[in-house]
Amino acid sequence: MMLVLKILLFGNAEERKILEEALLQPLKKYKITFDIHNLSNPQKFMKNYLFKNDYHLIVMCSDGNTKYIFKSCSDTPLIHVVTGIMSFPPTAEEIDDKLMRNPELASFFSPGEYTVTHRDCTRKISHMDIDYIRRDNDKTIIHLTNGETETTSKNIGKVMSEINREYFAKSSPGLFVNTRNIYKIHNSSSRDYKTVELKSGAEVPLKSIYFDKFRDAYSLSVARVASLKVLDD
Structure with a gap:
């Protein structure tokens, strides 16, 4: 209902x-x-x-x-x-x-879902429950906000073509972050990387060369550029 x-x-x-x-x-x-x-x-x-x-x-x-x-x-x-x-x-x-x-x-909310199908079962995952998605060789691992993971035999290119890209932005090679679950972005000791902290507490790398496109994708998805601040630890 x-x-x-x-x-x-x-x-x-x-x-x-x-x-x-x-x-x-x-x-x-x-x-x-x-x-x-x-x-x-x-x-x-x-x-x-x-x-x-x-x-x-x-x-x-x-x-x-x-x-x-x-x-x-x-x-x-x-x-x-x-x-x-x-x-x-x-x-x-x-x-x-x-x-x-x-x-x-x-x-x-009606955020949409991503369906993962295995031989014996099908699981529908709300986009809002996904923290980030990463490549694992030819497979793809979906990391959820509750700490669980779901692995699919599809490569990450196939997964990203099927999922609602309004939610996800590329943060480094083979890794896409749910922009709606971002809490902070931290500078790091490396010039090449920053760190994305998610609301769940998970942290993933953000390669500096992707930062501008990542910021733009974030602002388009939640319309709040001002709140995406890079915070010094």
């Missing part, structure tokens, strides 16, 4: 319009099915919406900032609430980092 992200925008008409325009593109980009409702009445908001879990995400303008609330949504009592603040209007980088990448939205 397809999950629908129920969103409530709270504020005056102008504020809600600004918030909706800011949210529409990233929601569509990440292929999240959503349903947006609007509300301007403070009393109704406090009484009927703030303390109930009818909506997964509430976004509002308050005190010159954008405030958001993620809530669990089920027939059971409210389990947890996640809150945060962005600027108003929120930037594309803030929305990507604080909303689109928030674990609370994980079940609403």
Whole structure:
């Protein structure tokens, strides 16, 4: 069954319009099915919406900032609430980092899958669960965010022709990194290499000659060039 992200925008008409325009593109980009409702009445908001879990995400303008609330949504009592603040209007980088990448939205994503077939079984792997892909002679090893690996007899050229390349950028010969799972890029003692640190804690090499193309691929996939900083250790 397809999950629908129920969103409530709270504020005056102008504020809600600004918030909706800011949210529409990233929601569509990440292929999240959503349903947006609007509300301007403070009393109704406090009484009927703030303390109930009818909506997964509430976004509002308050005190010159954008405030958001993620809530669990089920027939059971409210389990947890996640809150945060962005600027108003929120930037594309803030929305990507604080909303689109928030674990609370994980079940609403439609990131696509890569299918690995063996003689006795077939496994579908979500693109978001892949950290990086590397060549192993004529085979290819897919490294997952949970530390597991999946090996396919296909060579890496074949794998990369089948997978959604919007997610992956080449970091060194025979190695492709999931740009959406990058945490930091570190300088290293070698001029020829930098180090890509992934959210899972895994680290892979980034050859300096690939850095510009790697950065461009990253910025195209998540639209936040400013946050891809090379950090000195």
